[in-house]
Amino acid sequence: MITEVQATLFVAGAILMGLGALGAAVGIGILGAKFIEGAARQPELIPMLRTQMFIVMGLVDAVPMIAVGISMYILFAVAG
Amino acid sequence: MASGELTSGAYIKHHLQNLTYGKFPDGHWGFANDALEAKEMGFMAFHVDTLGFSFVLGVLFLFLFAMAAKRASIEAPSGFQNFLESIIDFIDENVRGSFSGKNPMVAPLALTTFIWIILMNTMDLVPVDWLPSLAGAMGVHFLKVVPTTDPNATFGMSIGIFLLILYYSIKEKGLGGFVGELTLHPFGKWMLPFNLFLEGVNLLAKPVSLALRLFGNMYAGEMIFILIALLPFWIQWSLSLPWAIFHILIVLLQAFIFMTLVIVYMDMAHQKEH
Numbered sequence: 001m002i003t004e005v006q007a008t009l010f011v012a013g014a015i016l017m018g019l020g021a022l023g024a025a026v027g028i029g030i031l032g033a034k035f036i037e038g039a040a041r042q043p044e045l046i047p048m049l050r051t052q053m054f055i056v057m058g059l060v061d062a063v064p065m066i067a068v069g070i071s072m073y074i075l076f077a078v079a080g
Numbered sequence: 081m082a083s084g085e086l087t088s089g090a091y092i093k094h095h096l097q098n099l100t101y102g103k104f105p106d107g108h109w110g111f112a113n114d115a116l117e118a119k120e121m122g123f124m125a126f127h128v129d130t131l132g133f134s135f136v137l138g139v140l141f142l143f144l145f146a147m148a149a150k151r152a153s154i155e156a157p158s159g160f161q162n163f164l165e166s167i168i169d170f171i172d173e174n175v176r177g178s179f180s181g182k183n184p185m186v187a188p189l190a191l192t193t194f195i196w197i198i199l200m201n202t203m204d205l206v207p208v209d210w211l212p213s214l215a216g217a218m219g220v221h222f223l224k225v226v227p228t229t230d231p232n233a234t235f236g237m238s239i240g241i242f243l244l245i246l247y248y249s250i251k252e253k254g255l256g257g258f259v260g261e262l263t264l265h266p267f268g269k270w271m272l273p274f275n276l277f278l279e280g281v282n283l284l285a286k287p288v289s290l291a292l293r294l295f296g297n298m299y300a301g302e303m304i305f306i307l308i309a310l311l312p313f314w315i316q317w318s319l320s321l322p323w324a325i326f327h328i329l330i331v332l333l334q335a336f337i338f339m340t341l342v343i344v345y346m347d348m349a350h351q352k353e354h
Binding site for chain 1: 093096292295303337
């Protein structure tokens with residue numbers, strides 16, 4: 001059956017992933033909003049802005065993605 | 081494998097285990113037969129599948145590019161040559177945009193990291209069970225085909241980049257200049273321990289975040305492929321197709337971000353004024 005340690009590990013993995021998702025969603029939402037605003041002001045710059053948006057998205061997504069990776073590891077390779 | 085039905089948990093764990101060749105606790109060397117044995121090997125263990133796949137893909141990259149370069153012709157370029165030239169133009173543009181120093185090594189470094197990481201990440205798009213089943217038929221029990229899902233591979237690359245950052249920082253700024261930059265920014269010399277702490281964290285965050293970002297993205301992607309593989313066959317396509325398409329974007333994006341950050345870190349290492 002599921003032991004108490006395993007149950008705590010499941011909750012830990014879930015919190016890790018949930019908070020990571022929250023941070024990533026808010027961050028990328030704001031980033032996307034700024035991109036659309038800038039694109040509306042100067043449509044001719046859209047390709048350049050899009051490239052920069054993806055670069056910054058990769059950076060904003062970094063720590064939440066690390067959290068997702070560690071959470072997946074805890075949920076499946078540690079807690080079983 | 082285990083007797084009786086393979087549970088979903090055991091299937092997942094089986095797919096997450098690397099092919100480990102190492103020193104058993106009693107001293108003899110051999111392949112680990114399960115996850116527990118692999119863990120007990122501790123430090124003296126090699127992930128043969130990671131090393132093998134990354135080496136083979138590196139050699140493939142060098143071979144393809146060298147072959148295209150030898151047969152390069154100006155009057156009638158082949159399709160492959162055009163494709164490679166567009167890639168090199170892309171890298172050149174990126175390096176020109178971010179790197180302001182003078183170092184002929186940076187552009188080839190950017191090209192290598194970009195193409196090598198793309199090749200390694202693309203192994204994730206091969207269906208989960210194909211290569212491990214092929215290996216199982218040849219007697220190899222565990223096989224993880226994507227080297228970048230192994231933190232050893234990503235940390236290996238990022239530690240290499242970190243050593244390059246240190247080398248070029250000291251070469252361009254001198255040892256005194258480099259240490260000065262670590263200890264005298266952003267506050268003056270009276271806050272030296274605090275400066276050292278902040279700048280130390282900043283310096284160490286570079287390779288750690290570089291490695292873990294790539295690892296986290298690829299590990300999570302592979303994890304979801306494994307989970308989708310557990311679904312019944314008549315519903316698998318509805319999930320695995322959109323995820324695979326999305327994953328193609330992630331593969332290219334993560335390689336691009338790794339390359340861009342390498343160029344930016346090299347640029348920061350070459351900056352003299354500050």
